[in-house]
Amino acid sequence: MLLGIFDTVRARSLPLRFSRLCIVTRWCSGEGSFQQRSRILCPDQEAVLAEGRNIPLRLQSPESTATNVEVFADLEFGEFGTYWVEVLLDEAMMIRFPIRILKSPAKAPHS
Numbered sequence: 001m002l003l004g005i006f007d008t009v010r011a012r013s014l015p016l017r018f019s020r021l022c023i024v025t026r027w028c029s030g031e032g033s034f035q036q037r038s039r040i041l042c043p044d045q046e047a048v049l050a051e052g053r054n055i056p057l058r059l060q061s062p063e064s065t066a067t068n069v070e071v072f073a074d075l076e077f078g079e080f081g082t083y084w085v086e087v088l089l090d091e092a093m094m095i096r097f098p099i100r101i102l103k104s105p106a107k108a109p110h111s
Helices: none
Strands: 008-011 016-028 032-041 048-051 055-059 065-077 081-089 092-103
Touching: 016 032, 016 055, 016 081, 032 065, 048 065, 055 065
Parallel strands: 008 092
Antiparallel strands: 016 065, 032 048, 032 055, 032 081, 081 092
């Protein structure tokens, strides 16, 4: 299940800092033990801005669910563009979604 609270952030200048950014995942319809890992890629899609730790999860039956909350602290976005959040399960990418850091248009002068 993916709940995207936001996917676009506008800023007048960089760097843009977030004291905390949370990634919440919910797993279901599976069975077994797995390792989840999340990472945020820079706009070049190669450099890693942040990478979480391996989080173990266990689904005891197809009806079981597992919810993980991962907190990335003191994130600094240094360039405008599209960053990519990837969530991996046992090193296989399960989902990838964008976070767009866009330049805000300059305010028009007041007359």
